Amino acid sequence: MTSTTVPQGPPKRRRDRAAREREILEAAERIFGERGYQGTSMDDVAAQVGVSKPLIYQYYGSKDGLFLACLARLRGQLLDTVADAVMAAPDAEDALYVGFLAWFRFLDEHPQAWSVLVDEGMLSAGPAAEATDEVRAAFIELIATMVRMNLPAGRPVDDDEVQIVAQSISGATERLAIWRTRAATPPTPEKVARTLQDLLWQGLHTLKTT
Amino acid sequence: MTSTTVPQGPPKRRRDRAAREREILEAAERIFGERGYQGTSMDDVAAQVGVSKPLIYQYYGSKDGLFLACLARLRGQLLDTVADAVMAAPDAEDALYVGFLAWFRFLDEHPQAWSVLVDEGMLSAGPAAEATDEVRAAFIELIATMVRMNLPAGRPVDDDEVQIVAQSISGATERLAIWRTRAATPPTPEKVARTLQDLLWQGLHTLKTT
DNA sequence: GTGCGGAACTTACTCGCAGTAAGTTACTCG
DNA sequence: CGAGTAACTTACTGCGAGTAAGTTCCGCAC
Structure with missing residues (x-):
C-alpha cells in the first residue's frame, strides 16, 4: 500500500512559516474583501489556502488577529499614500486638496x-477595536498637524477646536468614501476633493482667528 | 399535588402580546446598549425578561429584527429632536447651529x-444594513434640504455638490459623537456645535456661488 | 547512514449561540 | 363546561470559533 494514489506532482507541501503567513494573509485579504468579516469563516480561509484551520490559529491567534493583520497592511498603504501627497504639496491650501484626492x-x-477597511467599524468590541482606533488616531493626527501648520506661529492654539476639526474631516472623508462605493454614478475623486476643499477652506481660516 | 410550591405572589404570568413586546424591547435596548450587538445573546435578553427565547423569535423574528426594532425607536426620537430644532430656527445660520446642538x-x-446607534455600523450585512442606510438617508435628506434652503431660489443647483456636502456633515457629526463618548473630558455640546458651524458656514456660502 | 529535536501540519473534538419543531398551559367565548 | 386559540416552554439542530493531542517531515549531530 505504499502506492496510494497521490495525484499531484508538486502540490504545495510544507513551506516555511514566513511564506505560509504571506499566503494566508493574501487569501484572507481577498475573502474578507469579498464577503466581509462576518461573512467569512476561518474554515473558508483555510480551505482556500489548502491548509487546516488550527494552522491559521497558530500563526494569527484568532479571527480578529487575522483580520487585524489584513487591516494593518492596507491602512499602512493608505496612510502613506495620503501623507506623501500632503507632504509634497507646496502650501496648506494645496495640501488639503491633494490629500483628499489621494x-x-x-x-x-x-x-x-x-471593503476591509470599512468593516473596521463592525469591530466595536475586542482588541481589534483598539487597533482600529489607533489607525484612525494616526489619520487624525495627520489632519491636526496640517491644520496647525496653517496657523500663525505665535498664536495660542485651542486644542479642542483642532481636535473637533480633525475629527470632523476624518468622519466626512470616511462617509464620503462609503457613499461613493454605493452610489450608482459617484462623482470623480477630483470633484469630491474639490467640493470638500471649498467647503472647508474658508472655515479653517475662521479657526485661525478664533 | 395541586399545591406544588409556586412562591411568587404575582410573578408576571401571561401578559398580552403588546405588553410583552414592550417589555422585551426595553430589556433589549438596555442590554444592547450595555454590551453591544455581538456581546448580547438572545438567551441573555430572554433571561432578563424572564421568558424563553422562542417567544422573542416569535415576536421579532431574528436577532437582527430585535436590534432593528430598538434602532427604529431611538433613531426616530433622534431624528425628531433634530428636525424640530432645525425647523424652529429663524434662519439658516441658526438652523445649522441649533441642529448640531440638538x-x-x-x-x-x-x-x-x-451605543445602540453606533453599533449600527457593525451590521454591514443582512437586512439590518438596508434599514440602517434608510435612517442615515433620512438625516442626509434633512441636511440636504437645509443646504438647499440656503441657496438662492432661481439658481441651478448642483445636486452632486449638495450630496457631497450633506454626506460630509453626516459623517462629521457621527464621528464627533463617537469621539465625544470616548474622550476623557469632551468639550460641551455648545462648543462642538459652535466650532462645527464656524467650520462650515463660510464654505456653504461658497457652494451657493459655485 | 541513524537517531533526535523541533517546526509544520492534521484529526477530531468542545462550546456558545442563532434559530426551530413540536408540544403544553392558560385565558375566553359560545 | 368544552373548543379554540394566544401565550409560552422544553429540547433539540447546525454552524462556526477556538483547542487538545497528536503525526509527519526536515535538518543536523554523531
Whole structure:
C-alpha cells in the first residue's frame, strides 16, 4: 500500500512559516474583501489556502488577529499614500486638496482593500477595536498637524477646536468614501476633493482667528 | 399535588402580546446598549425578561429584527429632536447651529441609546444594513434640504455638490459623537456645535456661488 | 547512514449561540 | 363546561470559533 494514489506532482507541501503567513494573509485579504468579516469563516480561509484551520490559529491567534493583520497592511498603504501627497504639496491650501484626492483615488484603485477597511467599524468590541482606533488616531493626527501648520506661529492654539476639526474631516472623508462605493454614478475623486476643499477652506481660516 | 410550591405572589404570568413586546424591547435596548450587538445573546435578553427565547423569535423574528426594532425607536426620537430644532430656527445660520446642538445634546442625554446607534455600523450585512442606510438617508435628506434652503431660489443647483456636502456633515457629526463618548473630558455640546458651524458656514456660502 | 529535536501540519473534538419543531398551559367565548 | 386559540416552554439542530493531542517531515549531530 505504499502506492496510494497521490495525484499531484508538486502540490504545495510544507513551506516555511514566513511564506505560509504571506499566503494566508493574501487569501484572507481577498475573502474578507469579498464577503466581509462576518461573512467569512476561518474554515473558508483555510480551505482556500489548502491548509487546516488550527494552522491559521497558530500563526494569527484568532479571527480578529487575522483580520487585524489584513487591516494593518492596507491602512499602512493608505496612510502613506495620503501623507506623501500632503507632504509634497507646496502650501496648506494645496495640501488639503491633494490629500483628499489621494484618499479617494486610493480607494477607487483598491476597492477590496476598502471593503476591509470599512468593516473596521463592525469591530466595536475586542482588541481589534483598539487597533482600529489607533489607525484612525494616526489619520487624525495627520489632519491636526496640517491644520496647525496653517496657523500663525505665535498664536495660542485651542486644542479642542483642532481636535473637533480633525475629527470632523476624518468622519466626512470616511462617509464620503462609503457613499461613493454605493452610489450608482459617484462623482470623480477630483470633484469630491474639490467640493470638500471649498467647503472647508474658508472655515479653517475662521479657526485661525478664533 | 395541586399545591406544588409556586412562591411568587404575582410573578408576571401571561401578559398580552403588546405588553410583552414592550417589555422585551426595553430589556433589549438596555442590554444592547450595555454590551453591544455581538456581546448580547438572545438567551441573555430572554433571561432578563424572564421568558424563553422562542417567544422573542416569535415576536421579532431574528436577532437582527430585535436590534432593528430598538434602532427604529431611538433613531426616530433622534431624528425628531433634530428636525424640530432645525425647523424652529429663524434662519439658516441658526438652523445649522441649533441642529448640531440638538444632536449632541440628545446623545449626551441618552448615552445608551447612542451605543445602540453606533453599533449600527457593525451590521454591514443582512437586512439590518438596508434599514440602517434608510435612517442615515433620512438625516442626509434633512441636511440636504437645509443646504438647499440656503441657496438662492432661481439658481441651478448642483445636486452632486449638495450630496457631497450633506454626506460630509453626516459623517462629521457621527464621528464627533463617537469621539465625544470616548474622550476623557469632551468639550460641551455648545462648543462642538459652535466650532462645527464656524467650520462650515463660510464654505456653504461658497457652494451657493459655485 | 541513524537517531533526535523541533517546526509544520492534521484529526477530531468542545462550546456558545442563532434559530426551530413540536408540544403544553392558560385565558375566553359560545 | 368544552373548543379554540394566544401565550409560552422544553429540547433539540447546525454552524462556526477556538483547542487538545497528536503525526509527519526536515535538518543536523554523531
